[in-house]
Amino acid sequence: MCGVIGLLIRDRALEPQLGSMLVTMIEALDERGPDSSGIAVYADDRTGDTPYTGRVKVSLGSDEPVDWGRLAASLEDRFGEAVRPVPFGGGLVLEVPPDGEGALNSFLAEASAPVRVLATGLNLRVLKDTGRPTDTCARYGVAGWEGYLAVAHTRMATESAVTVLHSHPFVPMRDLCVVHNGSFSNYATVRRFLLAAGVRFDSDNDSEVAARYLARRLQQGDDLEEATRWVMKEMDGFFTLVISTANELSVVRDAFACKPAVVAETDGYVAVASEFRALAELPGISTATVFEPRPEEVYTWSR
């Protein structure tokens, strides 16, 4: 199965409720994906009253136990004030200057801690964990999160291992998230093409191939809709994909709409989920415009 979720807040007054709205959606799709989950949240880049810091948020995760306090201390030794470690989920988000990512990546590659970068972005933070998604939400206090956009995934694995690194969302470039319900049949072919073009992968997951293909199209100058159409053209399989950038939320389904998706739109928010039950507890749902996306039509909402 798998569950996919997207939530874009339109009414700023709802931004403090993003986390609690998101948790009702994830809980409803828990049984669609009890193996693992991933949650991405976008919040404006600010520190106190300063609206723009320009710092890149680097979300870290691991499949092995990590002494995060010790890692934070060694980061401070090496980078001082330049890298700010902020506890997030079970791990850390590192806030680094825009040009500081390279040095950080070299440091992490050589560090003894077995950590991996789950996501980078100006506004984006990502956590992933194995186990029931409902438990993950409770463990990390997701209901208290604030922000203007979120995507989430509950995973029932079919083609690759159940680990943190195999969990969605995949973040192939800054502030771009992809979550997928379905399966791709020609992903090995597309993966070989991308590897030959110098693209690097974090896992052998089929959905990661679609995410990296999408990113490659975006980096070549496509807009989100064009890039998504290329994914439909080149990737063969069943999919509902929910895609987000720093200011857009998008959903697309394969030609036969083999995998479910429902959208609810109100003045306050746009919510996308695998099943209506994930939308049923949202505020104002009884007067929302509710519909199922048509096959092969790219739906995009901007902030």
Add this chain to the structure above:
Amino acid sequence: MESLNCESLGTRAVNQRLRSLPDGGHALLVQPRGRHNLAVGLSSRISIEIAGNAGYFVGGLGGNRDGTGPDIVVDGFVGWAVGENLMGGSVRVRGSASQSAGSSARGGTIVIEGDASLRAGISLKGATLAVGGNAGAMSGFMAQSGVILIGGNAGHGLGDSLYEAIIYVAGSIDSLGSDAVITEMSDEDVLTVKEIVSETGLDHIDPTRLTKVTSARQLYHFSTHNHSAY
């Protein structure tokens, strides 16, 4: 009237309690919260109201070969395949239905007061599927017998590879599927629809102003000559 809380009892216990009700019994299901497989496989002549949204397969596999069975009303939305393989009785959805409403249903009546999504009435085998609003793409796919009545518009590929089921559409049709054709409404068709409208209460549908879609009967048997049509 028995009131059953889906949240505290769980799906299996709810269905067992429903199964134990005698003919003429009533039950109210509360806190369904989009739960799948509610009120499935029931054969008694009971009435069930579901107070809220139901998930996949609600009312599926219900009823008997003689067309009798439970009458189920869902006061909300339903997920995929409401009334799948229904034999008798009825399922009424006061909201909208997700994909494959009434799939493979052999008898009884499935009423969707709102919209039905893609593949409504796929492989219908004799039941009546009445949709008050619109029906999504690929509806009526390979439907073998029975009637699909659509009070609104129909999406792309309506009636693809249709057998002997008949589809009536009040609104527009985005496109017909392979081997589906528009045929003229007869007086008998008007009578059939009048009966369905009266039974289902979808009285915004005017039985005299419908488009009838049936099989062109060109693709019944595989032939290499037809290869390009598949």
